[in-house]
Each structure stands twice: as structure tokens, then as C-alpha cells.
Amino acid sequence: MESVSYDRFTTPEAEINHMGQKLLYDSGRQNRKMYILYGVLVLYVFILTLAVGIKISQVSQDVADLRLSPKTFEAPQTLQFEHAHFSERVMPVQGPCQENWVFYKDSCYFQSLTKKKWQSAEKNCVEKGSHLAVVNDLAELDFLSSIVKLSESYWIGLVEKEEGEWTWVDGTDYSTTEHLWDVGQPDDWDVRVNGEDCGQLHARITEERRRLWNDADCTLSYPYICEGKPKSH
Structure with a gap:
């Protein structure tokens, strides 16, 4: 009975204030979720960028190594038969x-x-x-x-x-x-x-x-x- 009595005599201003607080609370929860999702997305992009950077670095090093050793691609000019089957x-x-x-x-x-x-x-x-x-x-x-x-x-x-x-x-x-x-x-x-x-x-x-x-x-x-x-x- 006390709760019913309380609800009955609650003023319109109090109800509006209560609803506003609830909306603010829900809005805050949504914002926190957005911040968390944004943070996860930023972390994923950072990891992906780092991985791509490492791969590009490895490819660049391989190309540099090949340039330093052109003899790898030279065709044999003479036959080498004495030291192999x-x-x-x-x-x-x-x-x-x-x-x-x-x-x-x-x-x-x-x-x-x-x-x-x-x-x-x-x-x-x-x-x-x-x-x-x-x-x-x-x-x-x-x-x-x-x-x-x-x-x-x-x-x-x-x-x-x-x-x-x-x-x-x-x-x-x-x-x-x-x-x-x-x-x-x-x-x-x-x-x-x-x-x-x-x-x-x-x-x-x-x-x-x-x-x-x-x-x-x-x-x-x-x-x-x-x-x-x-x-x-």
C-alpha cells in the first residue's frame, strides 16, 4: 500500500526528472560500448598495419639480397662433369x-x-x-x-x-x-x-x-x- 500511495502522489516534475536520469544512464552505457568497439577497431588496425609493415620490410630485404648476388641468375658457361654423378x-x-x-x-x-x-x-x-x-x-x-x-x-x-x-x-x-x-x-x-x-x-x-x-x-x-x-x- 505504501508504494501505491507513493506512486499516486508523485509529482509530474519528479517523474520527468526520473525519466531524464534513466535516459542519461542508458546513453552513457551506449557511449561506453561505442568507445570499447572503437578501441578494439583501432587496436586491430594497428596490429594489421604492423604486420603489413614487417612483411614489406622482409620483401625489401629479399630484393636487396638478390641485387647483391647477381651471379645466382647467371647461366653456366661450361659443363661441370668431373665432381658429380x-x-x-x-x-x-x-x-x-x-x-x-x-x-x-x-x-x-x-x-x-x-x-x-x-x-x-x-x-x-x-x-x-x-x-x-x-x-x-x-x-x-x-x-x-x-x-x-x-x-x-x-x-x-x-x-x-x-x-x-x-x-x-x-x-x-x-x-x-x-x-x-x-x-x-x-x-x-x-x-x-x-x-x-x-x-x-x-x-x-x-x-x-x-x-x-x-x-x-x-x-x-x-x-x-x-x-x-x-x-x-
Whole structure:
């Protein structure tokens, strides 16, 4: 009853004052919420700006480092075959050789995509100012194994002019070069009417990814590899 009596006799001015205070209180709460949201937004923008700034700084440093080390982009001018497995070596370059030939040490090499008999292959190499490739050592064999494109045997400049006497087409003494025959070769397979008197890089690839030598019938047609001197010689 007391509360009812109080409400009944409350003056209009008091009610207005009470409502004003309530509005002020609600307004203050809203303002505080806005200030908190504004503060959170400012903090987020600050963190985002800081992160972007750090990223830009890192990119600028990377660019500066690249400018200080231009050799990173230089293409290799020579082949580096002596100190790595040939499958991991630098790709062949043209160097001082004519177009479609590749350079290794002091020689230029051309590999055919067409097939010829051994004699025709040697003649074609001579017409190009070269001869069928002479493989002097294992390093050169690895090089040739790494550049051939076809999964076939390739004629090289090795020929058996007399039974059991192999010679190189450029006059290199066969006894002074490494003998890199494949397993069981040369076998002079007697099934062939013409014998097997010409040497080639075997189509069979070893676990070391090498193509060792094989003897074959000189009248069969295979792709071939020519070897010559650079243009400056």
C-alpha cells in the first residue's frame, strides 16, 4: 500500500526528472560500448598495419639480397662433369659449337635422329668436318650417355678391321683408352651373316645410367654420334 500511495502522489516534475536520469544512464552505457568497439577497431588496425609493415620490410630485404648476388641468375658457361654423378650435372651447352651440336671439354658432339649403316654414318660425320665419336674414358662415356635422346643404340667410331683388333676412326690407339664394353661384349654374334665388327653405345642402360659398348652388324641402321672440333679451332 505504501508504494501505491507513493506512486499516486508523485509529482509530474519528479517523474520527468526520473525519466531524464534513466535516459542519461542508458546513453552513457551506449557511449561506453561505442568507445570499447572503437578501441578494439583501432587496436586491430594497428596490429594489421604492423604486420603489413614487417612483411614489406622482409620483401625489401629479399630484393636487396638478390641485387647483391647477381651471379645466382647467371647461366653456366661450361659443363661441370668431373665432381658429380652425371645424372646431376649441368645440362649441355652449345658453347663454341655450331647449332645442334653440344660442347664437352675440347670437342663438339652431334647426335643424329635418323638411322644409317655404320659406313654411311661415318661418311656423314666426315661431311660435317668430324668423325664418329671416339670415347676415351668413363667421363666421356657418361657425358654421351646423358645427352642421347633415343632409347636405341648409337654408332660410335669403333671398328674391328681385323678379327680381335679394334681401332678408332681418328687413329687414337685403342689400347690407350678405357675399354667400356657391356657385359659379355664384344661377342661377335655368329648368327649375323656379316659378323659384328662395329662398335656402338648399347641401348641397354645400366644401374648407373650408362650406355656401355656393344658390337653390332655394320650393315644395320642405327642413329649415330659425331665428334669434331669447336668452330674456333
